[in-house]
Amino acid sequence: MAELLAAASDEQLPFMAISAFAGVRHAEIQRLDWANVDQAASIIEIRADAAKTASRRVIPILPNLAAWLKPHWKEAGPVCSFANMVDQFRGMTRKVNQARRAAWAAARRR
Numbered sequence: 001m002a003e004l005l006a007a008a009s010d011e012q013l014p015f016m017a018i019s020a021f022a023g024v025r026h027a028e029i030q031r032l033d034w035a036n037v038d039q040a041a042s043i044i045e046i047r048a049d050a051a052k053t054a055s056r057r058v059i060p061i062l063p064n065l066a067a068w069l070k071p072h073w074k075e076a077g078p079v080c081s082f083a084n085m086v087d088q089f090r091g092m093t094r095k096v097n098q099a100r101r102a103a104w105a106a107a108r109r110r
Contacts, residue, residue: 005068007095012088014072015080018044021065025052026085034074042066 001020008016018024022044024032031050038045042061048054061069082088 003096003099004092007092007099010072011081012092014069015082015085015088016092017065017068018079021062021068022059024059028052030078030080030082030085032079033076034079035076037061037069037073037079039066039069039073 005013005016005020015026015029018029018032018037019026024044024046028046028050032044032046036045036047036050039061044059044061046057046059048056051057
């Protein structure tokens with residue numbers, strides 16, 4: 001996960017961190033607004049109209065997630081601006097794999 005987060009852009013990182021450290025479903029993050037990510041209360045509110053189960057959920061923001069989100073926090077607006085995160089995952093995975101191959105090649109040269 002650390003490799004993916006390191007490869008993520010500033011725009012991709014909140015999606016990845018919330019998905020990884022809060023367990024929020026991808027489609028729910030795509031419907032999530034920063035107004036529902038309460039930094040002061042350390043909660044993420046998934047409204048019933050945005051939830052898969054059509055019931056409101058409140059998810060705690062644990063310290064690890066708060067640390068990842070802190071530089072990206074906004075007052076309002078969509079947390080995820082991408083219509084298709086699969087394309088974003090492909091790009092991040094490609095970056096991670098390129099870095100791994102480069103490290104492996106450098107280690108072999110030693």
